[in-house]
Amino acid sequence: MQPTILVLAGGISHERDVSLKSGRRVADALTDAGAAVDMREPDSELFGHLLATRPDVVWSTLHGSVGEDGSLQDLLRLARIPFVGSDADGARLAWNKPAAKIILKRHGVQTPDSITLPKSTFRELNAEAVLALVATEMSFPLIVKPAKSGSAQGVSKVENAKAFAKAMVDAFVYCDQVLIEKFIEGTELAISVVDLGFGPRALPAVEVEPNSGAFGYQERYVPGETNYYVPARLRPADLERAAEVALLAHNALRLRHLSRIDIIVDNEGTPWFLEANVTPGMTETSLFPQAVVADGESLPDAYLSIALAALRS
Amino acid sequence: MSETRTGSVTNFDAWKHAYAARAANLSVSEVRALFSVVSRPEVVSLAGGMPDVSALDGELIEQAFRSLMSNRRNYALQYGGGQGDLRLREQIQEIMALDGVHGSVEDLMITTGSQHALELLADLFLDQGDVVLVEAPSYVGAVGIFRHKEAHIEHVYTDDDGISPEALAEAADRLIEQGKKVKLLYLVPNFANPSGVTLTAERRAQVLEVCRERGILIIEDNPYGLLYFDQKPPAAMRSMDAEGVVYLGSFSKILSPGLRVGYVLAPPAIREKLVLANESAILSPATFAQMMVSEYLSLTDWQGQIDTYRKLYATKRDAALEALAQYLPRVKTTHPQGGFFLWLTLPDGLNSKEMLPLAVNELVAYTPGTAFYGDGRGANNIRVCFSHPTAENVKVGIKRLSNVVNLQLDLLDTFGAKD
Numbered sequence: 001m002q003p004t005i006l007v008l009a010g011g012i013s014h015e016r017d018v019s020l021k022s023g024r025r026v027a028d029a030l031t032d033a034g035a036a037v038d039m040r041e042p043d044s045e046l047f048g049h050l051l052a053t054r055p056d057v058v059w060s061t062l063h064g065s066v067g068e069d070g071s072l073q074d075l076l077r078l079a080r081i082p083f084v085g086s087d088a089d090g091a092r093l094a095w096n097k098p099a100a101k102i103i104l105k106r107h108g109v110q111t112p113d114s115i116t117l118p119k120s121t122f123r124e125l126n127a128e129a130v131l132a133l134v135a136t137e138m139s140f141p142l143i144v145k146p147a148k149s150g151s152a153q154g155v156s157k158v159e160n161a162k163a164f165a166k167a168m169v170d171a172f173v174y175c176d177q178v179l180i181e182k183f184i185e186g187t188e189l190a191i192s193v194v195d196l197g198f199g200p201r202a203l204p205a206v207e208v209e210p211n212s213g214a215f216g217y218q219e220r221y222v223p224g225e226t227n228y229y230v231p232a233r234l235r236p237a238d239l240e241r242a243a244e245v246a247l248l249a250h251n252a253l254r255l256r257h258l259s260r261i262d263i264i265v266d267n268e269g270t271p272w273f274l275e276a277n278v279t280p281g282m283t284e285t286s287l288f289p290q291a292v293v294a295d296g297e298s299l300p301d302a303y304l305s306i307a308l309a310a311l312r313s
Numbered sequence: 314m315s316e317t318r319t320g321s322v323t324n325f326d327a328w329k330h331a332y333a334a335r336a337a338n339l340s341v342s343e344v345r346a347l348f349s350v351v352s353r354p355e356v357v358s359l360a361g362g363m364p365d366v367s368a369l370d371g372e373l374i375e376q377a378f379r380s381l382m383s384n385r386r387n388y389a390l391q392y393g394g395g396q397g398d399l400r401l402r403e404q405i406q407e408i409m410a411l412d413g414v415h416g417s418v419e420d421l422m423i424t425t426g427s428q429h430a431l432e433l434l435a436d437l438f439l440d441q442g443d444v445v446l447v448e449a450p451s452y453v454g455a456v457g458i459f460r461h462k463e464a465h466i467e468h469v470y471t472d473d474d475g476i477s478p479e480a481l482a483e484a485a486d487r488l489i490e491q492g493k494k495v496k497l498l499y500l501v502p503n504f505a506n507p508s509g510v511t512l513t514a515e516r517r518a519q520v521l522e523v524c525r526e527r528g529i530l531i532i533e534d535n536p537y538g539l540l541y542f543d544q545k546p547p548a549a550m551r552s553m554d555a556e557g558v559v560y561l562g563s564f565s566k567i568l569s570p571g572l573r574v575g576y577v578l579a580p581p582a583i584r585e586k587l588v589l590a591n592e593s594a595i596l597s598p599a600t601f602a603q604m605m606v607s608e609y610l611s612l613t614d615w616q617g618q619i620d621t622y623r624k625l626y627a628t629k630r631d632a633a634l635e636a637l638a639q640y641l642p643r644v645k646t647t648h649p650q651g652g653f654f655l656w657l658t659l660p661d662g663l664n665s666k667e668m669l670p671l672a673v674n675e676l677v678a679y680t681p682g683t684a685f686y687g688d689g690r691g692a693n694n695i696r697v698c699f700s701h702p703t704a705e706n707v708k709v710g711i712k713r714l715s716n717v718v719n720l721q722l723d724l725l726d727t728f729g730a731k732d
Contacts, residue, residue: 012356014673017349041353122727131728154670165728172724173670222341224326285325 002034003056005307008072010041013064014174015151018221022061022282025289026303030059033300035307042066050081057310058083059303061282063150068095068279084310086255086278093253094276097147097179100253104273107252109245111273112264113138114181116147119172131164134180141183144168146175150277152216157183186266188215189232190287191246192280193259194302196309200250202243203291205263207232223285230294234265242271249276256313257306260288338461344681347669351678357710360678362506362653363701364566368625369618374569377608385604393600395592397423397576401607405562405576408610412538413548414560416578422587423598427536427563427575428454431499433590434532434559437583439464444488444495448476450656450685450694452506452534455499459687465493466687473647475512476500478519485527498524498531503538503546504652507685507696511650514547521554536563539619541651542627556580564606566653567619572602626653632704633697633711640715646697653700656682659693659718666692668721675720677713 007030009023010016027039038055040046042062050058058081060067070092076083086094093099098116105111115134122130135142144167145155154174156167171178192203207229210219219225232239246261253259253276260280264272280288292302351358381389396402402418409416424430431454439445441463447455449468459466467488470480485495498520502512512520524531533550551560563575579587591598609615633655637646645658659665666681682694695714699707 010353012350012353012673012676014347014670016353017346020349119724119727123723127728169721169724169728170667173668173721217346218340221346224324224329227322227324229322290323 002036003307003311004036004038004053005030006050006053006055006058007037007039008042008046008058008060008062008067009039011062011064011066013062013066014149014153015063018151018281018283019061019063019067021221021284022063022286025282025284025286025299026059026061029299029303030307033304035304042072047075047079050076050079054081056082057307059307059310060085061279063279063281065095065148068150068277069148070095082310082313084257084306086253086257086259090254090256091278094255094259094278095148097145097275098177100249100276101273103252104249107248109248109252109273110270112143112182112184114179116177116179118177120176122168127165127168131168132161135161135164138180138182143181143183144171145179145181146171147177147179149174151220151281155216157214184264184266184272186264186272187232187234189234189242189263189265189271190291191243191261191263192288192291193246193250193255193261194292194306195250195257196305197312200247200255202246204230204294205232205234205239205242205246206230206287206290206294207234208287220281221283221285226285228287228290230290235269238265238269238271241265241269245271245273249273257310258288335461335463338463344666344669347673348678350673350676353676356676356678357702357706357713358678359697359699359702359707359710359714360680361701362698364570364622364653365625365629365701366569366571368621369569370613373609373613373618374605376612377605380612381601381604381608385608389601389604391600393597393603395422395597396588397421397598398600398603398607401574401603401610402576404607404610408539409549409560409562409578412535412546413552414578415552416555416560420578420581420584422577422579422584422591423603424575424577424591425595425598426565426570426573427534427561427577428458429573429595430561430575430577430587431455431532431534432458433587433594434497434577434583435459435462435464437586437590438496438530440494442493444493444497446481446484446495446498446529447687448500448505448508450507450682450691450696451499451687452501453680453684455534456685456687459499468686468688468690471508471510473510475502475505475510475516476520478516478523481520482523482527485523485529489527495527495529498529499534500531501534501537502550503535504540504649504654506537506652507654507680507682508656509647509649509652509654510656511546517547517550518553521550521557525554525557531558532561533558534561536561536566537652539567540623540626540653542623542630543650546651551578559583567622568606568609568615572605573599574602574606623651626651626700629699629702629704629707630655632707633699636708636711640712641718644718653698655697655699657695657697659695660722661693662725663718663721664692665695668717671717671720672714675713675716677710677717679714 007027070088073088154171209227260277262274402421439462448471551558560578680696682691
């Protein structure tokens with residue numbers, strides 16, 4: 001008998017639109033695989049509905065804090081409803097980019113030098129002086145991004161002091177903490193990891209080459225704006241090292257079932273960990289489904305396997 | 314040196330090389346994606362220009378539907394003529410007369426909302442680079458069409474009395490001097506979208522004169538004219554010039570946008586081409602929707618319904634202005650005498666598009682001012698639509714908007730990053 005699966009999508013977040021698209025794609029694939037699928041938004045009725053209907057598995061494609069900061073995962077655990085994806089601790093660590101970087105660094109993984117600053121620091125101290133200090137010590141170019149956010153929203157590459165303050169404002173409208181990271185020149189990879197209960201496995205790396213040079217929101221979700229190479233145009237040894245880092249990140253952050261690890265491989269072949277995603281995008285242009293297809297599986301089969309793994313765990 | 318792996322490449326658009334050049338203007342944006350939250354009930358939307366259809370008496374619609382099914386079912390379910398139903402066109406004559414407009418049913422054509430009429434007109438008149446003069450700011454749907462036609466969009470200075478005839482003449486002459494073809498003036502003279510301002514009677518005559526002298530066709534878009542609060546707006550420009558003005562009307566604001574029924578009154582030569590273009594594009598406007606409107610008009614007190622809307626929207630306008638005075642005293646606003654919209658000017662340095670993510674956090678939605686310009690202006694403006702939320706929610710929305718403005722001001726003050 002095929003499982004009943006509730007796909008959660010939408011919610012109130014900056015990535016609501018992406019989440020709805022992801023949710024529909026996942027629901028379609030699971031339906032094609034023969035599962036009994038229902039899709040709904042999180043709202044005041046959600047847990048009443050869940051407790052009344054008790055689906056076999058919940059698959060959340062909620063992006064943003066509503067689905068990735070660990071709270072939903074904690075509540076599903078309390079409700080004793082199996083769900084796809086990382087548990088609350090893993091989600092919390094991955095959602096908090098600075099925390100994830102610290103953990104990976106402790107495991108000996110290269111991650112760009114960075115500093116994380118809350119809004120209050122700039123209010124209390126002189127913002128101009130703080131930015132000048134950061135610029136002097138870290139030197140441009142820098143990547144400025146919200147410490148907790150997705151889909152490259154609020155992310156800027158800062159080339160000079162003049163653009164620094166604006167980049168900070170653009171990031172702070174998404175999150176009260178901002179991560180300022182040293183820019184690493186290299187090849188941008190997304191490595192999806194799947195664990196069906198037999199240990200995590202890295203899928204083929206997807207290399208992104210955005211037309212504009214920056215893999216921003218538009219480049220992620222508008223067809224035609226980015227070239228994706230699978231497998232990536234790198235030496236096999238470099239790809240193997242990157243895959244090792246992806247698996248290490250998945251394990252170190254204690255992620256479950258599926259994740260997507262974003263990495264830059266520099267010109268010497270060193271992989272640099274950027275961030276981990278516990279709810280990777282599943283839209284028509286997203287990286288996770290590309291990796292699944294490149295791995296030789298159909299999306300319905302792969303997604304059903306993941307759902308069944310969640311049911312078993 | 315080790316071998317570099319090569320694999321397949323995709324960009325998810327196999328036909329990117331084949332699009333027409335003008336398709337480059339059709340692209341979704343992050344701002345549009347942020348708007349997706351407006352469908353959540355927790356969010357107060359001051360964004361979309363939607364009528365409050367909950368104030369429409371459902372019994373009237375059901376009455377029209379029952380009558381249609383009983384008496385004209387087969388006709389309503391069949392193809393119709395490209396110009397639209399004759400009886401509906403006769404009824405539209407009565408509606409237009411309320412704005413002082415008189416025209417033959419022969420010169421009227423039904424369209425799929427007045428947006429469709431505008432698309433047909435733009436297609437009929439605009440070659441790449443031709444000039445369309447518009448108000449500053451102008452209706453976002455018109456800007457979108459003109460941009461897609463690769464026209465030169467020239468915004469003309471507009472104040473609380475509407476578009477400036479002097480600035481209009483200056484802009485037209487300057488562009489003609491540059492060798493450009495100045496073809497159209499598009500404007501919403503009554504309770505304009507987005508500014509809410511109304512063109513004065515004196516200026517209407519002057520604008521007509523400026524355009525007549527220079528051979529510029531006027532497209533007068535009048536979806537809000539009947540939705541005045543205290544005083545009727547001046548007579549439509551079309552009432553003063555049957556040859557130089559193409560007049561657009563709509564049932565979207567006085568009945569329902571879901572029916573998608575609008576109309577265009579044009580001089581015979583233009584109307585003839587419009588009918589052919591309409592047939593070419595859609596064969597015929599939706600007969601069923603036309604018949605529903607026609608039955609509604611013939612069976613119900615539709616003018617009474619418009620009175621209901623006027624009172625309702627006036628109450629909401631008052632709520633919006635009151636809340637703005639209370640929560641955003643530093644923000645300048647227009648004071649519309651009808652329609653759906655307020656146009657806000659924020660303190661210097663604020664960028665309404667850039668602060669939209671904060672609006673999502675604060676559960677309020679609005680339309681950034683840049684949407685209403687084809688040239689990047691409007692960064693410190695916001696269009697507030699007060700027609701759809703309840704009056705109470707209009708106040709809640711504006712209070713939340715004040716939080717957004719204050720948070721952004723705080724950020725800009727901290728970083729000294731004002732534009």
